[in-house]
Amino acid sequence: MRSLAVIVLLAATPLAPSFDIHTFRLIDIAIAAEDVSSKDAFDAAKELGTADAWNAFLEIYPTGFYANLAHGYLKKLGSDAPKPAQAKKQVSAKKAPATGGAPLGPNVSLAGKRLFPDDSPWHQDISEAPIDANSEAILARIGMDKPLRADFGPEWEGKPVGIPYVVVGADQKRVPVTFTYADESDAGPYPVPQDAPIEGGPNGDGDRHILVLDRDSSQLWELFNAFPDGNGGWKADSGAIWNLKENQVRPAGWTSADAAGLPILPGLVRYDEVVEKGAVEHAMRFTLAKSRRAYVPPASHWASKLNDEDLPPMGMRVRLKADYDTSGFGPEAKVILEALKKYGMILADNGSDNFISGAPDDRWDVDALRQLMRVTTKDLEIIEMTDMVIDERSK
Structure with a gap:
């Protein structure tokens, strides 16, 4: 029924190259009314098989796996033209992330809000997830005495410390x-x-x-x-x-702007979360010096020539042990450590060992962040890694 509703709409709506606001609104209303997913809309566009249908699909779902496939179909039709220059704001049937109303500018406060839908893997509570059978071996390979570090802070020597946005x-x-x-x-x-x-x-x-x-x-x-x-x-x-209105995974084997094929900003530790809200409610991005030629979804890409089983794959998720006592830490470090117990951190790139990524802010207290170094690899555990993708050719 959902696909049929979209097919009727796409077939009935006169789609001109300009894609006027009336057309956008008709599509939005139909999708909202039928709770149509990106896959439903993709299947409907595929059944029609016209350039107009694919372009209509891309105006509603401009990014993600199905958008990439849609561009492929348009290329086969010889009609993969750039998107209209004046695309209109759209209404999503899904719960939109709370980014509207945020101030403009570099590293502004997002009021402690997380960016993906509530059911995103980044927001999954992994505090009771089973431990991976190879957890101890991988952690030993990293080095049990390696400290946890905040790879963010105030400006230093005129350069931002962290990943700005x-x-x-x-x-x-x-x-x-x-x-x-x-x-x-x-x-x-x-x-x-x-x-x-x-x-x-x-x-x-x-x-x-x-x-x-x-x-x-x-x-x-x-x-x-x-x-x-x-x-x-x-x-x-x-x-x-x-x-940010829906959960997405890059096509298998694809990178992103990050080695693991993951988004970056949703995994950064931000000042507005830690200090203003007092809670980080998502998994955090982190790096390790060596990784395996493998990845665990939602990661989609590896960044290594090595395939040792005791090396960490991209997308590996690590948490702080539940019984680790955080009572002796200052408020900033404690917020981050408690989030590590509940949401953990996801390996997203090769870099320095146990470096947690965050956004720069001149208000960060360096001494408060240094408290994280009291935590070492031996205080962590790797949650069970299912559906791992391994490059069999490298064995």
């Missing part, structure tokens, strides 16, 4: 982005301001992530190793667009 509105100009790994990146244009904050600063030589949160469309635009191209656009190694 910027919040923009619907009127932010979209500019072209050229990708080194275009086959695994979401095509632009991207709404990246010319003065967007870059990880490591404008002259940084690290990962140079750029994270752009569009508060009006609830979309997240992320770039890895980004540089201005000198013509008003950007060049980057890879990029991903995330629709």
Whole structure:
């Protein structure tokens, strides 16, 4: 019934290349009324098989796995043109993330709100999840005495410490982005301001992530190793667009702006969560020096040539042991540690061991964050890793 409703709508609505606001509203109303999922709409567009149907689908579901497939079908039809320049704000049938009303600018407060729907894997309570059979071996390989560290804080030597982000509105100009790994990146244009904050600063030589949160469309635009191209656009190694209104997984084997194929901003520790709200209610992003040529969903990509069974795969989820006493920690560290018990942290990239990622903020108390170093690998445990994808060729 859901697919039929969408088919009727797509067939009956006169779709012109301009996609006027009336057309958008008709599609929104039909989807809301029938509780149509992205898969339902995809199946309906596929059954019609026309460029108009695929373009209508992409206006409602511009990102994610089914959007990538839709672009493939459009290419077969010879009609994979850029999206309309003046796409209208849409109404989702699903519960939208609470990004509307956020102030604009770099690293602004998001009022302690998490970004994906409530049923996102990032929000899963893993405090009682079973421990992986290989947990001790993997942790020993990392090093049982390696401390936990906050890879974020106030500015240091003129550079942001952490991964910055910027919040923009619907009127932010979209500019072209050229990708080194275009086959695994979401095509632009991207709404990246010319003065967007870059990880490591404008002259940084690290990962140079750029994270752009569009508060009006609830979309997240992320770039890895980004540089201005000198013509008003950007060049980057890879990029991903995330629709925060629904849960998504990249196609198998695809990277994102992060090595594991995951979004970055939803896993960052932010000042507005830790200090203003007093609670981090999602899993946190973290790094390790060595990883395995494997990944655990929702990760979709590995970043290693090694396949030792006692090396951690991308997407591995780690938690702080339930009986670890946090009573002697200051409020900032305690908030983070209690979140590690409930939501854990997800391996997202190769980097320094046990470094938790966060957003920079000049209000961070460095001494308070250093308390995290009292926690070491021996205080952690890896939750059971199911559906692990391993590169069999590397065995």
